[in-house]
Amino acid sequence: MNNKSLLFLFLILIVACNTEAENTLLEPSAEKQPNEAVVIINNSTDSPISIELLDSVTHLKDEWYTTYRKIDTFSLKLKHTAKATIYSLESYPEERFISPGDTLNIDLKTSQIQIQSTDRLNAQEFIEERSEELLETDSLYNQFILLHDSSMLMRGRNDLSLFQGIPVHGNKALLKEKPALLDELVNRLMYQLEFVPTPLTEISNPELEDVHRLKYEIEREEAFIRLRLLTSQLDRPDIHDMIFDSNLYQAELALESPFLYGYLVFFIKEYVLQGVEDRSSNKAYVDYKLAYDRLPKFVEGELLEATREICLEKMVSYNESSLSLKSYLSKFLSDHQDSAFVASFEERYLLAYDAEINSTADLLLTSNSGSMLTLSDLVKAPLDSTQLYYVDFWASWCAPCRQAMPFSEEKRVLFEDKGVKFIYLSMDRDKQKWETASLSHHLETYEHSYLLINPEAQQFIKDLKIDFIPRYIILNSEGKVIEDNAPGPEGEQLSEVLFDYLGS
Known part of the structure; x- marks a missing residue:
């Protein structure tokens, strides 16, 4: 099966798992409002177009917008510059950085997608721009993580967004020949992961400050993804230890990150549960109930609450009983007194329970x-x-x-x-x-x-x-x-x- 076929299957899952997302579209509008960007769709294929929106201040959940229309115009609510990933079944995902006031034009033809943005803050160019140091890290990384399709190199965000759909393998021959070279790469990536920029006091424009902050967060997440791939492809579990010992999980930094959800899921599975999965059934089972109970040994305060929220949502995806969910939700309310989350959770996941029990x-x-x-x-x-x-x-x-x-x-x-x-x-x-x-x-x-x-x-x-x-x-x-x-x-x-x- 070729790379595009694998990606096609991956995207089918994305679209299938988000059929409700079409309802989140705002009413079509051609007029930009403050804190909005306009999206214009011209689609000559039968494929739906989905946009995954990651706002720089969004915590835990990404937003999905899906349209099946051939011609469509709608608005995206934005507080800051955001990363938008555009999916279709006709092409690889494409990323664009958009800001309030921008217009995003998406033109999809068979096997080809063209995307243009007004990009009034020049966020796209700034965020994609690689420093000389990062370019050197890219070159070094490409020696250790090889794509099955050697015509593509993983440089920067655009290629990293495809890592789930494109097979890779580790260059173990190079590792055996030059182990110190991998250590150098890991040290570079750990520096990128832990780097905390000084406040940008010389920038008087709050919008530009947000763009700088998003660039910093994206480069941290890039290092996180690459370190995980090095761990899995080159059998270096010690790299996981370095991630967990880093500042990635310091509460103040973590709670401000738009990538918090992914960081915490990784933390739960690989650190709290030590990577243990039950693979005796068709779907590997991760015991998020056990993780929920163990978490106070590892985190506290707001970070504990956020991590337990994820555990509760994951319990739903692993088909835990409604009885068990109600029990853990009661524990959560007792421990964290967050009645707003509990009400939202019940409405999203347990609203049908009373109806089901009467069916x-x-x-x-x-x-x-x-x-x-x-x-x-x-x-x-x-x-x-x-x-x-x-x-x-x-x-x-x-x-x-x-x-x-x-x-x-x-x-x-x-x-x-x-x-x-x-x-x-x-x-x-x-x-x-x-x-x-x-x-x-x-x-x-x-x-x-x-x-x-x-x-x-x-x-x-x-x-x-x-x-x-x-x-x-x-x-x-x-x-x-x-x-x-x-x-x-x-x-x-x-x-x-x-x-x-x-x-x-």
């Missing part, structure tokens, strides 16, 4: 014996001690679903006498293929293995947006949904969630 399952099924029933009939008023139902949506053609089956059997044996009933719902359209696959997983005689009847037409599937499998949900003893995207059976996360609900 009763209803699906039309056929059993191994050929009898017809509904899921709500199956879970209604259990005569035994069942407290929870773990529902597994799978299919004969779904490789990850079938790879998870042995783990599911283990969990079923573990929890069947603890009040948890496992239910398997196949989304196969071919009954014979379902029956054959069931034989492979010893489900042909299991009481609660069923074939869904016409899953595409069933409202419950649509309501829960089950558009990918494997997918797992948990119902309570009343047959109401309490987890609409539960962990898979691999690893220990599912056990923790079930024990949470069982109260043991």
Whole structure:
């Protein structure tokens, strides 16, 4: 697969994960207001255009703006000069630095994107300008980190923005031949990482001061990215120690950085959790609950609060149970008294929880014996001690679903006498293929293995947006949904969630 194909897949994920971002566009306007920049789109392709906006004073979260229109005009709210990264499926990402009062023209044609900006503060040229010392560092860095596409060199921000989409490898032969050269490079980058400029008292224009500050922050983040790549590609974990011992995580400096989110995620995963991940399931699991509890040993004050906010948001992305999220959110409120964050978090992530718990399952099924029933009939008023139902949506053609089956059997044996009933719902359209696959997983005689009847037409599937499998949900003893995207059976996360609900 070539580099552009890899980038194409990467961008599909970006667009897919940000479908809601289109709603954040301001109303089209051709008139610039104070603290706004105007964007003009001319798009002759079928690709959407997304703009990732990093304001120099934005903390924790970037902003996304996405448009699917062929011709569009809208405004971006800005407090300061900001870095805008423009994405499409037709070209590599492009970066521009824009200021309030600027106009950004984006013209996208097949395999070609042209971007022009009025750039009234000349921020683009100033921020991209490399000092002689940085150019020397660039040259040295390019000797140790080699791109698979040797026609491209990683110089400055424009190329660094592509590092996730372009494969690289470390020059271990050079390291073996000249180890002192790598030490020199690391020392240069550490100086760049830790450099704190003196106040720019000679600049009387606050806007230009902001441009200088953004340039400084970008060069710090550039050093951070490069040091991480050197660590991973040349097997130098000691470089991580140098990063953690630097001034990068001094509260005053860190809390002012627009790149704080990335710095803190790295800190949590590689320092607090020591890089430990559970890779027993299809998606590597990072225990942000454990990180949340450990953090007071490493940071305090505002930095502790900001880092714990990230942990809470990451718990959502790793499908922690709503019960667990509510528990940690209660801890956060008790520890930090930040009711505004808690209210915002509940609105963003837990607003649907009460609605979900009142949603009763209803699906039309056929059993191994050929009898017809509904899921709500199956879970209604259990005569035994069942407290929870773990529902597994799978299919004969779904490789990850079938790879998870042995783990599911283990969990079923573990929890069947603890009040948890496992239910398997196949989304196969071919009954014979379902029956054959069931034989492979010893489900042909299991009481609660069923074939869904016409899953595409069933409202419950649509309501829960089950558009990918494997997918797992948990119902309570009343047959109401309490987890609409539960962990898979691999690893220990599912056990923790079930024990949470069982109260043991």
